[in-house]
Amino acid sequence: MITSPMNITILIARKEIKVAMREKLVVVLGCIILLLLGVALYAGYLAYQQQQTIITQIQAEKRQEWLKQGDKHPHIAAHYGTFVFKPKTMLSLFDFGLDAYTGTSKYLEAHHPHEFMFRPAQDHSSMIRFGELSAALVLRILVPLLIIFLAFAAFTRERESGTLKLLVAQGVSFATLTWGKILAYVTLLVTMLLPFLLGIVMLSLVNTHQDTIPDVVTRATLLAFVYGVYLFLFIAFSVWVSLRSSTGRNALLILLSGWIFLGVLMSKTVANLSENFYALPSMREFKAAIEQDKVSGLDGKTPRSVRMATLEKEYLEKYEVDSVQQLPFNFEGVSMQAGEEYGNAIYDYHQEKLRGIFHQQNRLGSLVSLLNPIIAVQHLSLALSGTDMHTFIHFEEQAEDYRRELVRKMNADMAENSQYGEFYGYKAGGDLWQQMEDFSYQTPTALQLLQYYRLEVVSLLLWTVLALVLIHYTHRKAKPLHA
């Protein structure tokens, strides 16, 4: 009987699947993982809906409060301010990411750019630090365990029972054998995970119109691709380790220790090291530095009074008048806005420094992802789900821009319509409040985000190449005989 290598590969795969299905533990483990995946997605969906409802509701409430605040001086309105809330993204039901640890709401007020308040993890018991069950966690940590168990004996079993010799004697090449086994495990996993994949795709298609993510479909596809590559890598390496090990026990030990070290220990160690390398200031110091600069100027030698006097002089000269009362607009509005802008510049300077530290800390993780594909996948998964640091920073910036626009509008109205020195004499109304559009947020697109994650993408590429090279190279060297 003459069969092409392709057919033999399929034959081997079918046999391998049969063997795997006979193992009771494999079936049980597979069922448990399926169940957990189902629970994770369902609970993720419920949590998403609940949070989204709460946030939409409060956001609408605050909007009404802003619109119906009655007649008041625009600067008082700018102080009362309003609030923005971080919306949950549709894909956060897949990977919760940083959502529990970034703040959820921000108070927008004149003069003070507040930081985000309320980390949802604070609403939980200490157990939250063990992590929440998300579909991403199942795929990233639990499915690999199933793969290890499926594949650790792929070659060692044949070796120990002597069938490997027989197969090779029949002229089956190592390449065919290896690919046959890889194909078997890939088929098993795909059959197992396909319903969920379809489920996610459908969910994301249904909900696209109301979500904060503009390109849900692209992201869902990329997510499926990233996890696909990841699971393939895991299968390929497991089969390779099995090929290289003398006994099943050794293969299992190596795979399990590698999985625990790369999957559980490394990310924690790296994050903690980064904290030691690049220290954050405390909130008190951060605020004190901003206040200090407001008092004495960014250069440390132009206090507020000097800045105001310069501004006044500038305007008097420009409009050729003797006093600010003679200006065709209320100078208080102008000086208020100038103070605001100076404050913004100071805030930007300090905020940039702070983000620089965050960036340096997280950069260490990105570098390590070159060594550890699990970290690379984790970072990409967060980014694609819209629950990563860069999406959060993007949101923070949008919220800050909105605040600045709001204050600017209020100050401009004050300059235009009120009289110098009559703070309670002028009141603006609903028309002005209406001019400030409601805050709405869209995340950057997946492609924009991925620019921050070049290292992670490179890492996945390199590891894939490495897996292929290793398998290819080992074929030629491997000896069929029991060592």
Place this chain on the structure above:
Amino acid sequence: MLIRNRFQLLMLAVTFLFGLYAIYYGQSEINAQRQTIQAVQNLEQEEFSSYQASFTEEMETLEQEQTHDIASRPAYAWYRHGYHAILPPHDYAALAIGQRDLFRYYYRLTGMSLHYQLFENELANPVNLMVGNFDLSFVLVYLFPLLIIAFCYGLFSSEKENGTLPLLMMQPVSLRRIILVRFLFYFGLITGLALLLSLIGLITSGNPLKAENLIPALAWLLGVLVYCAFWFGLLFLIISFCQSSALNAITAVGCWLLLLIVIPAVLNVIVTVKYPLSSATLAGLTRRTGLENEDDEEESREVIQEFLTHKPELAGSDSLMKNNLLPKAYAAFTSLKDINSQQQVDQYNAQVAQRNAWTSRFHWLSPAVNMQEVLAHIAETDVSTFLRFQAALASFHGEITDFYFTRLFWDKLILQEDYASLPVFEMPKSDDRWNMVWLGLGKIFLAAGGAFTFGFINMKGGARQ
């Protein structure tokens, strides 16, 4: 055998080094917190010593006069004087950082609305918060079980697989006895290492013989002992089924995964869905509002009147509605705001407590979660400590407002001798902290005993096949 021993020795050494790093890391984190505390205390001391000095100094500059006004006139002082309420770390917080990186451990409070001041977070990198701390409690709770698994999974099966089982069977002692002795040996070795690391951590983090450290140190050591016993018991149970090494290893790792990742993750997601809660609903409380019209004296009087119905003891001065009307109105205004929103805050806190209570009912499901909780309780870094701290903040804020408002509303100056009796923050002691610790340890002990007994009985049937 020699190679395997070398590998095992290497694992012991690596775990030991990880442990040392964890101790160092925890101490550096907690020291950074101590430095922050020191810095804010210095700021406070500077502030108050400048006030006190203004009573004796010769007034020369405008600035000095302003300082003296802030120091002596309650109309300025009530919202300017800032007091720090601090939750200092327990000496052993370095070993179990718990929630100390997530919750704030210091607040600066003035007489202004409490809710303005309560909800700001400490700066933190969310990525690192998510990943969690590599402290000694992590090494003990996560890594030691893995070490135990690596040493014990093949204790029986490897004999069978290497063909040495028949040799062992020929010995006059029963097989169960031989396995038990080996278990005891490894128990001594690994638990000894865990205790050694703990002792190093305890001694370098604070003197264990000090009164406030002695019981925590003993409880910690006892906890380590019981927790290791649990994992040895579990491994004994797994081995008693006399399966192959591979199956033992995968079962043991599966148990580890179940107890340390799956169970807590499932419980967390259930509690999130079962008790939907968003602190964002409290955001509105932080809004800085003010009087409609500061020039309108009638409005000021109304606000003050309303406030005085809650605090009748502040009424009575002849000049109540004459002097300092605006500061009084603002003091009344922010206090009323607090009174009106207290219900909302209480409701929120009750919901958090409800979540807490629900999850703690399921702690027995995972001795690992239980152990983490016990260690956090010992080091006073658990959530309930922070909830207690926040409750204490409210009463401290009450003391601050009482101090300034009695002077403000009775139109009295703050005198130099008043500085001897400023409000001081005190953290109330918890009565049930140790109950939780002993109860938690009891549960782990029961689980250990149960697993071991079951394994012991099971092995009798299975050992001679």
